[in-house]
Amino acid sequence: MRKIYKMIAFFSIAMLMSFASKDCSILKNNxxxxxxxGEDVLVVFEESKHAEYHNDNEFYIKSxxxxxxxxEYYLTVTETTLPNFPFEMGAKLHIIINKxxxxxxxxxxxxxxxxxxxxLTMVKE
Incomplete structure (x- = not known):
């Protein structure tokens, strides 16, 4: 019976640890x-640059x-060709990765x- 309790405790701790940690390195250079x-938007992350490509690459937002x-990071909008873009140049968005x-x-x-x-869904190359 003690083995069952130990196994349950071990798996419970392992599950809690998997929820507590997250590897956000997937974002960089991807x-x-x-x-x-109804459209897919391509988002490209580099070490210090970010770009979104809309309408089959016709328009972009660069930050x-x-x-x-x-x-956790900030995006500062530097350039855009997207019509009716709701933010001004220099707008600073705060982003937190939840999971x-x-x-x-x-x-x-x-x-x-x-x-x-x-x-976001990673693009398979």
Whole structure:
């Protein structure tokens, strides 16, 4: 009976540890997609640059990345050709990675007192 309790305790601790830790290194120097308005948007992360390509690469948003930690960063918008882009040049978005599950990255972005959640899916090359 004691073996069963030890096994349950071991698996419980292992499960808690897997939820507590997240490896956000998947973001750096990688490409992802997300869907908005029925279209896929390509997102490219480099060490200190970030770009989003909309409408089959017709439009883009470019930003500088300031890493706060492995799972938290700021994006400062530097350039865009996207029509009706809602932010001004120099806008600084705060992003926190909530969870990394396989090739999916779940995050919360905030700017100007508003926040929203999203999901990125890694592009398989």
């Amino acid at each position: 490409s992802f997609t997300y869907r908005t308005g 500088d990345i300031e890493w706060i930690s492995d799972c 990394v599950k396989g090739e999916k990255v779940y995050y919360t972005s905030s700017l100007g007192g508003k926040s929203w959640e999203g999901r």
